[in-house]
Amino acid sequence: MMRALTASAMALVMASAPAYAADKAYLADRTPGQKPVAGTLEFSIWEETAKTERSARTSGERNHDAALNAYVQSVLTRVAGEHTGDLRLYVMDRPFFNASMAPNGYTEVWTGLLLRAQTEDELAFVLGHEFAHYRRSHSIKTFETVKSNQNAAAAASLVIGVIGAGAAANAGTYSAARDISNITGGLIDAVYLGSIAAFFAYSRENENEADRLGDEYAFKSGYDPHAGVRIWAFVIDETAASDFEKTRRRGGRINVFGSHPLEAERVAALSQQADGLDKSPDTEDEQKAKRVAYRDKIRPYLAGWLKDDLRRQDYGQTLFVISRLSLDEQDQGLLSFYAGEAYRLRAKDNLGSQDLLAAANAYTRAATFADAPAATQRQLGEVYRRMGRKADAIAAFEAYLKANPSAEDAWMVEDQLKGLKADPVAPAAATN
Numbered sequence: 001m002m003r004a005l006t007a008s009a010m011a012l013v014m015a016s017a018p019a020y021a022a023d024k025a026y027l028a029d030r031t032p033g034q035k036p037v038a039g040t041l042e043f044s045i046w047e048e049t050a051k052t053e054r055s056a057r058t059s060g061e062r063n064h065d066a067a068l069n070a071y072v073q074s075v076l077t078r079v080a081g082e083h084t085g086d087l088r089l090y091v092m093d094r095p096f097f098n099a100s101m102a103p104n105g106y107t108e109v110w111t112g113l114l115l116r117a118q119t120e121d122e123l124a125f126v127l128g129h130e131f132a133h134y135r136r137s138h139s140i141k142t143f144e145t146v147k148s149n150q151n152a153a154a155a156a157s158l159v160i161g162v163i164g165a166g167a168a169a170n171a172g173t174y175s176a177a178r179d180i181s182n183i184t185g186g187l188i189d190a191v192y193l194g195s196i197a198a199f200f201a202y203s204r205e206n207e208n209e210a211d212r213l214g215d216e217y218a219f220k221s222g223y224d225p226h227a228g229v230r231i232w233a234f235v236i237d238e239t240a241a242s243d244f245e246k247t248r249r250r251g252g253r254i255n256v257f258g259s260h261p262l263e264a265e266r267v268a269a270l271s272q273q274a275d276g277l278d279k280s281p282d283t284e285d286e287q288k289a290k291r292v293a294y295r296d297k298i299r300p301y302l303a304g305w306l307k308d309d310l311r312r313q314d315y316g317q318t319l320f321v322i323s324r325l326s327l328d329e330q331d332q333g334l335l336s337f338y339a340g341e342a343y344r345l346r347a348k349d350n351l352g353s354q355d356l357l358a359a360a361n362a363y364t365r366a367a368t369f370a371d372a373p374a375a376t377q378r379q380l381g382e383v384y385r386r387m388g389r390k391a392d393a394i395a396a397f398e399a400y401l402k403a404n405p406s407a408e409d410a411w412m413v414e415d416q417l418k419g420l421k422a423d424p425v426a427p428a429a430a431t432n
Helices: 002-019 041-057 066-086 111-116 120-135 138-148 152-163 171-183 190-199 204-220 227-240 245-250 264-275 284-310 315-325 332-346 354-366 376-387 390-403 410-422
Strands: 088-092 099-101 106-110
Touching: 041 088, 041 106, 041 138, 066 088, 066 106, 066 120, 066 204, 066 284, 088 111, 099 120, 106 111, 106 120, 111 120, 111 227, 111 284, 111 315, 120 138, 120 204, 120 227, 120 284, 138 204, 204 227, 204 264, 227 245, 227 264, 227 315, 284 315, 284 332, 315 332, 332 354, 332 376, 354 376, 376 390, 376 410, 390 410
Parallel strands: 088 106
Antiparallel strands: 099 106
């Protein structure tokens, strides 16, 4: 399949390239309401991008929560200003750090980004970064450069991305899409995301320009220009916290499937730019107030997003995200519960597992807060059972049934209790 698609795309490049009119309007900054001229390269890309947008519009992963969409739209409107009427926003329920803006204004913001941003300023910077790609027509320029250099192999990848033919354009993109799709158990369509990944493969120069302009757009919209430094540093640190050596080794990534790494030099350049603007960094008290305000916006979705994040199966990264979310001691019952979930899922099934012990401690802490999920004692009982702490498991399961007598899984917990009480010899308890 990979060879067939690549060959078809290469043939398309060779056959169609001479037919494009020589319209170069995209070389200048895009103006509000600007449309491509029929028959040009840009027009063709817009036509085909519309097909991918239709897939997004009808996707089962599209988030339809009115309040969340209105909030994200308000930030985009503030950053994009007079261009807002050309943009169409889709919030997508996907647990990865990503946002994108296509040449025709079709914009995606993934919930994994919303989970990782700590303030509205950070979200605004990322949206400004993507708006810079759009306004500077980076994707179209990239395609034109590839075509003019007659690099058929690379052009094939871009064409496949544009027309949505599939993720098999190149082994790296296809593999990433396939692996992510497998990991999340069907959460994402690999072919659809592969087309996005191939299309938004920006160069280092484009990324640096998007950083610079994104920071300017956010600053002019009233946001802290130092927020970009904070969120890119967060991505780098989260990458370093991964359970997987391959992920840690490749460095932070900012676009879908990580086309380009976030080097320390990029963060340093942003920091220098922010320092040169007429705005002092927010004080710690100001940052805290902004974190609290942003949390109020995303709190209704926090549990669902954390649950989705666990499906990525990179528990080190999830735990890192939770640690940052815990910075201001907000939502401690919920966050401690999901920390317990991460440790429990990562734990090896043996009595001395440090992760099992950490899970038990996290669930125990969660239970002391009013916002702890109802499943806390049940999960604590399961961890104690795995650790061989029979009496503690029984106590936790009984506490769960007492608090949730009508729970759908009550009968299963009761069966576990019967089994534990019927067993006269408890396994050896963990000593650590």
